[in-house]
Amino acid sequence: MIAQERREAFRAVLSGQKVIRPGSVYDAVSARIAEDLGFEIGILGGSAASLAILGDPDLVLITLTELTEQVRRITRAGKLPVMVDADHGYGNALNVRRTVQELEAAGAAALTIEDTLLPQAYGEAKPQLISIEEGVGKMKAARDGRSDLSLVIFGRTGAASISGIDDTVARAKAYEAAGVDALFFTGIKSRAEVQAIAAVTKLPIMLGTVDGDLDDDVFLASQRVRIANQGHAPIAAATQAVYATLKALREGTRPKDLQGLPSAELTARVMRDGVVKQRIADVLGLKR
Structure with missing residues (x-):
């Protein structure tokens, strides 16, 4: 399957009528497993990429080159349409344009560009946002950077937990006007917040968490939520499995007596x- 076909399959999810839970993937093997199990789309999260590539926390320490190569390995391995967390685009709007070009060439079906101030500012413990104006510039640069118009660009914001729902609504409207294909919101906690967002935009919506009252696919679908993330448990499970296996071997268990092997x-x-x-x-x- 060529990259454009994967992107069109991803767009079919966004134009559908139901909520999809993506499979979190981080390497070629996990992507193949997700594909074999029937996941419609995969997602390479920033935390999963950082752990898989560097073994480090999600502090935007990986480079664009490292992320791109990991995406290339994943997309080479199968046909799963993969959404990539491109963080802040690795710099200003010009860097965003380059980021989109590289991830498109690596076979990504979709990518997210967020308006969080990254890397973390000196002396600031809490997350911060760039201005709406700068965010709009990044979204325009992302749109301009793609050569395949089927590549899906998500405008992402965590404003709900930083500056409030009013700012979230304003950013949603501005990013839609800037030409993104879909919107990704983190930090949304209530149905009222989802409804406020859905009321001011016509774009498909993705949510970062759907706990409590939000864990209702009928309600979410009625608000144009098409993707509901479910975290990155696979790489956490893999970490635990590797730890348990190596610990058992170190403590004298023979390979033939190991438990939990495929x-x-x-x-x-x-x-x-x-x-x-x-x-x-x-x-x-x-x-x-």
Whole structure:
């Protein structure tokens, strides 16, 4: 599947009538598993990327080059349309344009550009936002940076938990006017906030969390919420599994006695063993 087909599949989710829960992916193997399990879309979150690439917290320490290469590895591995957390675009509006170009070339189906002030400002413990005007400039640059118009650009804001719902509404309206394809909101806590956002924009909506009263797909769908994130548990689970396995080995457990390992069938499926063997037979003249 070519990148444009993945992007069109992602757009089909946004133009649909139901709420989709994306599969959190962080490398080629996790992306293949998500695809095999039937997830319509995958998401490479900033925290998952930072942990997978550097083993560090989500402090925007990875570079655009590192993120792009990870996206390239993920998209090469299968057909899953992947949404990428591009944070603040790695700089000002000109950097945003370059970020979009690189992630598009790497095969991303969608990406988010946010208006959080990143990296964290000196002496400021709490998150801060850039101005609406600067945010609009970044959204315009993101739109201008793509060469494939099917690439989906999300304008993202965490204003709800920083400056309040009124500012969130103002940013939603401004980013829609700037030409983004969809809006991504974090920090939304109530149905009233969702309704306030949905009332001022016609764009598809993504929410970062859907706890409590918000965990209602019928309500969310009625407010044009098309994607509801469900965190990044897969990489957390993988971390725990690797820790438990290495700990057991260190403490003397023999490999044959380890618990929780994948079956040979699952491993072969994830590696696309049948496809590779057929390729070997076709091009190397060896029997399967």
